[in-house]
Amino acid sequence: xxxxxxxxxxxxxxxxxxxxxxxxxxxxxxxxxxxxxxxxxxxxxxxxxxxxxxxxxxxxxxxxxxxxxxxxxxxxxxxxxxxxxxxxxxxxxxxxxxxxxxxxxxxxxxxxxxxxxxxxxxxxxxxxxxxxxxxxxxxxxxxxxxxxxxxxxxxxxxxxxxxxxxxxxxxxxxxxxxxxxxxxxxxxxxxxxxxxxxxxxxxxxxxxxxxxxxxxxxxxxxxxxxxxxxxxxxxxxxxxxxxxxxxxxxxxxxxxxxxxxxxxxxxxxxxxxxxxxxxxxxxxxxxxxxxxxxxxxxxxxxxxxxxxxxxxxxxxxxxxxxxxxxxxxxxxxxxxxxxxxxxxxxxxxxxxxxxxxxxxxxxxxxxxxxxxxxxxxxxxxxxxxxxxxxxxxxxxxxxxxxxxxxxx
Amino acid sequence: xxxxxxxxxxxxxxxxxxxxxxxxxxxxxxxxxxxxxxxxxxxxxxxxxxxxxxxxxxxxxxxxxxxxxxxxxxxxxxxxxxxxxxxxxxxxxxxxxxxxxxxxxxxxxxxxxxxxxxxxxxxxxxxxxxxxxxxxxxxxxxxxxxxxxxxxxxxxxxxxxxxxxxxxxxxxxxxxxxxxxxxxxxxxxxxxxxxxxxxxxxxxxxxxxxxxxxxxxxxxxxxxxxxxxxxxxxxxxxxxxxxxxxxxxxxxxxxxxxxxxxxxxxxxxxxxxxx
Ligand code: HEM
Numbered sequence: 001x002x003x004x005x006x007x008x009x010x011x012x013x014x015x016x017x018x019x020x021x022x023x024x025x026x027x028x029x030x031x032x033x034x035x036x037x038x039x040x041x042x043x044x045x046x047x048x049x050x051x052x053x054x055x056x057x058x059x060x061x062x063x064x065x066x067x068x069x070x071x072x073x074x075x076x077x078x079x080x081x082x083x084x085x086x087x088x089x090x091x092x093x094x095x096x097x098x099x100x101x102x103x104x105x106x107x108x109x110x111x112x113x114x115x116x117x118x119x120x121x122x123x124x125x126x127x128x129x130x131x132x133x134x135x136x137x138x139x140x141x142x143x144x145x146x147x148x149x150x151x152x153x154x155x156x157x158x159x160x161x162x163x164x165x166x167x168x169x170x171x172x173x174x175x176x177x178x179x180x181x182x183x184x185x186x187x188x189x190x191x192x193x194x195x196x197x198x199x200x201x202x203x204x205x206x207x208x209x210x211x212x213x214x215x216x217x218x219x220x221x222x223x224x225x226x227x228x229x230x231x232x233x234x235x236x237x238x239x240x241x242x243x244x245x246x247x248x249x250x251x252x253x254x255x256x257x258x259x260x261x262x263x264x265x266x267x268x269x270x271x272x273x274x275x276x277x278x279x280x281x282x283x284x285x286x287x288x289x290x291x292x293x294x295x296x297x298x299x300x301x302x303x304x305x306x307x308x309x310x311x312x313x314x315x316x317x318x319x320x321x322x323x324x325x326x327x328x329x330x331x332x333x334x335x336x337x338x339x340x341x342x343x344x345x346x347x348x349x350x351x352x353x354x355x356x357x358x359x360x361x362x363x364x365x366x367x368x369x370x371x372x373x374x375x376x377x378x379x380x381x382x383x384x385x386x387x388x389x390x391x392x393x394x395x396x397x398x399x400x401x402x403x404x405x406x407x408x
Numbered sequence: 409x410x411x412x413x414x415x416x417x418x419x420x421x422x423x424x425x426x427x428x429x430x431x432x433x434x435x436x437x438x439x440x441x442x443x444x445x446x447x448x449x450x451x452x453x454x455x456x457x458x459x460x461x462x463x464x465x466x467x468x469x470x471x472x473x474x475x476x477x478x479x480x481x482x483x484x485x486x487x488x489x490x491x492x493x494x495x496x497x498x499x500x501x502x503x504x505x506x507x508x509x510x511x512x513x514x515x516x517x518x519x520x521x522x523x524x525x526x527x528x529x530x531x532x533x534x535x536x537x538x539x540x541x542x543x544x545x546x547x548x549x550x551x552x553x554x555x556x557x558x559x560x561x562x563x564x565x566x567x568x569x570x571x572x573x574x575x576x577x578x579x580x581x582x583x584x585x586x587x588x589x590x591x592x593x594x595x596x597x598x599x600x601x602x603x604x605x606x607x608x609x610x611x612x613x614x615x616x617x618x619x620x621x622x623x624x625x626x627x628x629x630x631x632x633x634x635x636x637x638x639x640x641x642x643x644x645x646x647x648x649x650x651x652x653x654x655x656x657x658x659x660x661x662x663x664x665x666x667x668x669x670x671x672x673x674x675x676x677x678x679x680x681x682x683x
Binding site: 038077080081083090091094235239243244247250251253254258260263265270271273274283 | 449548555574657658674
């Protein structure tokens with residue numbers, strides 16, 4: 001959003017308007033002339049995919065909201081009537097419920113991309129922290145949304161998660177009662193969750209604007225992890241990035257459509273097709289897949305308060321990544337040791353996800369503890385030390401050299 | 409790099425589906441996989457089977473189980489059992505529905521297509537009282553509300569094979585799963601031993617027996633056939649737009665694959681100048 005644009009509207013009206021509100025210039029400089037590093041790979045297309053998914057969630061959500069009734073006696077029925085009686089209601093609902101999962105797949109790829117190529121490092125710290133905030137808001141939104149259909153897992157998930165706050169010393173019980181609007185998860189809870197579920201996506205959209213703004217100030221990182229030095233290192237956003245992003249967006253939609261049309265309930269829980277019943281606890285209360293690693297961390301810690309702190313800490317620590325990683329070199333391409341540790345960390349997160357779906361007993365608890373300790377050690381021990389001891393590979397002189405070889 | 413990519417794909421798939429592995433019917437054997445006409449990308453309901461299944465539901469299960477999210481009119485909707493509007497209305501009119509007359513008196517009138525299937529009991533407590541203290545669950549979403557643990561690597565393979573009939577497989581197995589309890593098993597009074605029910609003690613007595621329901625299309629009148637037919641009917645009740653969903657899905661897939669192919673070559677062309 002800075003002066004890459006020499007935009008001049010063609011028409012008289014356009015010029016008149018542009019003088020008063022230069023929105024055409026803003027769009028032109030942000031999405032047409034904006035220089036992007038020429039060496040970006042496909043992992044850089046997920047930002048566009050994420051914006052698209054936010055749009056999908058907002059649009060399908062608004063239409064669902066026209067048919068949904070936030071009341072404990074009617075919510076389940078109203079969702080079922082969306083599925084049965086509303087024209088293409090099944091499509092709307094399956095787009096929205098699977099869309100949340102796709103949103104998380106995209107955000108996880110996006111975050112790991114950032115970690116692999118060191119995108120959080122100077123000068124992109126604020127950009128990174130805004131991303132962590134978006135991720136937190138997404139987690140909150142997904143959780144609130146999952147309570148709305150008022151199935152068994154909605155109810156019991158909401159009960160378990162809100163109960164975390166009872167771990168706060170002294171005022172815990174009071175806080176939980178205040179969150180619930182009563183002495184148990186009930187109608188007031190459902191109402192406020194609905195209200196907040198409607199609100200938060202728009203907050204996310206606001207933070208996304210800041211995120212993109214910060215991005216356009218610092219420019220994109222790239223697989224080489226060095227900043228563009230001359231015009232030869234970049235290409236204009238349009239057509240280069242636009243066409244590449246469009247291709248990946250459509251390819252991603254194939255995955256999305258696979259779940260929506262062919263296995264729409266695969267990523268959900270069967271128990272959520274049973275209407276919420278406070279008198280019957282399901283055999284296993286399991287959160288949505290995208291929370292599983294954090295759920296494993298929570299249950300790995302024997303003390304409730306410490307468990308909750310560890311769980312929130314495991315996300316909060318991401319915000320400190322720019323300072324925990326002491327290496328001057330950004331991209332894992334030139335950091336042979338970091339590359340290994342990155343994949344180890346990735347495997348640990350997958351392992352935690354798997355453990356989060358297992359009952360908290362026996363060997364699973366032991367494994368969860370080991371992996372939880374490693375999760376934190378990656379940030380607090382491995383990354384600070386690597387920066388000091390790792391012998392990095394020589395960096396190319398410029399992006400164009402890294403793409404075209406030294407003849408460029 | 410390629411091994412890394414495969415690793416990513418596999419682990420992502422594994423993490424995605426870990427949630428599916430979370431439901432376990434402890435101590436119960438794995439329900440055998442049945443052949444379902446509605447499975448797979450081109451799956452469709454078998455009209456004859458849905459009609460037979462409805463007959464079983466109506467004559468057997470409906471005396472205990474409600475199916476309150478399904479209405480008579482649904483029977484005539486496309487992709488379902490294929491009743492004509494007149495047939496659906498005729499079915500509805502066999503039922504007595506409680507309503508109010510102009511003076512506000514409670515009356516019983518014949519059912520109409522827009523009415524939901526009436527529940528057999530006035531409320532859950534009455535239903536429980538008549539069934540040894542356990543309310544027979546509503547069957548509207550039953551086929552999607554039950555599952556069993558697939559375990560690794562099946563839950564990954566399922567993404568590719570589109571296997572998602574855990575619910576129907578379990579219900580069929582349950583209906584066929586009544587057995588004499590093992591010698592040392594103490595069966596509480598009012599309980600029935602069922603191999604597939606979690607904990608093995610189910611309040612529902614074996615609902616089906618050979619020859620119990622007459623079929624007029626020549627299908628075998630056996631418990632095995634009944635169980636499959638009524639399960640298929642419950643699947644339709646839970647997912648009445650499945651046929652439309654899969655049909656549109658195929659069209660969407662073709663569209664997306666062609667479009668992504670076109671975009672891929674456009675991208676190659678555009679980028680050829682800078683590579
Ligand atoms: C950040 C974007 C969003 C995410 C991640 C998200 C996530 C979710 C999830 C996971 C569910 C439960 C789906 C289910 O199992 O049925 C849900 C339900 C719902 N959401 Fe959202 N949502 C988002 C945006 C919105 C917006 C913007 C609206 C309304 C304006 C909305 C309205 C609803 C409604 C009415 C339901 C209940 C109907 C249903 O269960 O399908 N959502 N959401």
